[in-house]
Each structure stands twice: as C-alpha cells, then as structure tokens.
Amino acid sequence: GAVVSQHPSWVICKSGTSVKIECRSLDFQATTMFWYRQFPKQSLMLMATSNEGSKATYEQGVEKDKFLINHASLTLSTLTVTSAHPEDSSFYICSAPRLGGFNEKLFFGSGTQLSVL
C-alpha cells in the first residue's frame, strides 16, 4: 500500500503560537490531500481538501485564516494552526488517495496530537 508520513506525531505548544504539521506521500504523488480533525471517542471530521497547486477547499465552519493549508508539491501538504488556543487541541490527521481518482480508498498519515496549553 501507499505510505503517507505525517510529522510531528505530537506537539505541545503555548497558547498564541503557531504549529505546522507536515504530510508527505512517500511513494506516490498526491494531487489531493484531505485534512481531518478527530476529537476523543469521535469520528473523523473533514476540515479541508488540499489540491496541489491551487487553494484548499474548506468545510463549512472551518476558519481558513486559522488553519492554513499549503499543497505546494505533489508529495507535500502542510497544515498550520495559527495562533493556537486550547480549544484547538485535537488529533489532526491527513489522508490521500493513491491515484487521485473517484471513490478510492484513502491512505492515512499517523496523525498529530496537538495540545495547546
């Protein structure tokens, strides 16, 4: 299967700082990357869809100025949580379809546990 590498695995930061999360497709080119947020004991909530070379598409209720997504290459997408606050503490996880086609299975990164103090 395809490999998606996500870093860091966990991060603790002070309120007001910014945190960047990287997601790399190691053995395929990801034209599309999905960013999810998952609260404890809950399902995956899609935050945004990033497309290589174009602006990300954000889901309703997700602040695009707070959650900056950059997909500058076919193997790297980044999510930056700007001016993080305790309510942003969550598990963030990226995923991508290998071929970028319809109804494809998704390959997930290992996730980033963000704790904002």
Add this chain to the structure above:
Amino acid sequence: GQQVMQIPQYQHVQEGEDFTTYCNSSTTLSNIQWYKQRPGGHPVFLIQLVKSGEVKKQKRLTFQFGEAKKNSSLHITATQTTDVGTYFCAEPSMDSNYQLIWGAGTKLIIKP
C-alpha cells in the same frame, strides 16, 4: 443532508465472542468502505464493497453490502485481542467525488 448512521457506538465482548457493526445510509450508494483504527493509531483501509448483495471475507471478518446498496455490516467471528479498535464505515459524498462521509464508528472492547 447525506448521513450515514453506524451502530452500536460501543460493543463489549468476551474474547472469542462475535462482534457486529452496522451502517445505514440515507442514500443509495455506489460503494462503501470500511476502516479500522487501533487505539492511538490512524484509520487503515480494510475493504471496499461495490456490488449489490456483495459478501466479502477476510479471515474472521465478513463484510456485507445490502441488496438495495443502502446498508452494510461488518461481522467478526471469535474476536481476538488484536481486533480491538474502532471500526468505521465510509461512503462517497454526493457533493464531491473525492470525499468520504464517515460513520460515527463502533468501538470493539474486549472484556478483561
């Protein structure tokens, strides 16, 4: 809007007992996918069902897709500790060809 209902939220079983989780959609589906997320881990793809009435097996796991392609189930026979985790179904979004709509997940818990 499009919804997928997954039940139960939790299932506690003794090791060796069976486990089943069900998903029901508000729409007729082209396909449905199943994923497993171990505690502290990330979702891992298990299978995709496409055909009406399809039944697929992976060792002790049996996946079914309803005749009307609106519901699906995952059944695990004789659970083992390695089966612990949360099982999610996911269906294609009607609004986007690339996105998935996720069920709430069913957490399999093995009683000590």
